[in-house]
Amino acid sequence: MLTLKEVQSLLSGELLTPGINLEKECSKVFASDMMSDVLAFIDPESVLVTGLITSHVVRTACLADVSAIILVQGKRPEPMVVDEARVRNLPIISTACSMFEVCARISRSHPEAGR
């Protein structure tokens, strides 16, 4: 099982919420820009891979017990969105990879992470 730290390393990701512990294990990965689908289908403690950068992503992730948000294509949310994630103790990792590449890299090293 991968840790969030290992996921960050696999994706050459930048942690936008410094100070939040990344030694937590990551059991599942869920990739979607539809927050409706996240609320309906994501397993607790999953990593959410998305291209959306609104505060709703942070709130959705928090309410659905997501363990970390991975933002694709090098996206960076507004500082107030990052602040909200920090307050909620939710790590945000930004990576230059596309959503497909994120899923492919994690899947190669952690084949059982999808659902």
Add this chain to the structure above:
Amino acid sequence: MTEISFQQEFEIKGGDFVRAGEASCEIKNLLKELGVAMQVVRRAAIVSYEAEMNVIMYAGSGRLDLSVTSDRVQIVVDDRGPGIEDVELAMSEGYSTATPEMRELGFGAGMGLPNIKRNSDIFKIHSKVGRGTRLEMTIRTNGHRL
């Protein structure tokens, strides 16, 4: 009748996308502080958020009542909105009347009401066109679905 151990009301303003989800985040924190089991907290949070988003997306305003007893969490949402013409159709997965703005935020996939029902042990919906919609959701805290 079981004695209510906690009760709180939340006002929800229609169209207020900036604050969307804040009430549900507060509810989640309250339930955690009350010592409700994590899986029940998660289901209640999802139910609350879906219902809150429905008010924000479709109604002028609404009120969410949270009540907690020793054996259940109940969330009742009353909105002053347009009402739902065909409730059965609105309950089917994938059916949505969302605008492009809502979809840009990642909502409006037609999963809201079915997901509320899925996460509730008891779900009731009453809607009157031109008047509004009332959703009543109960989640039992003993881990058994009715």
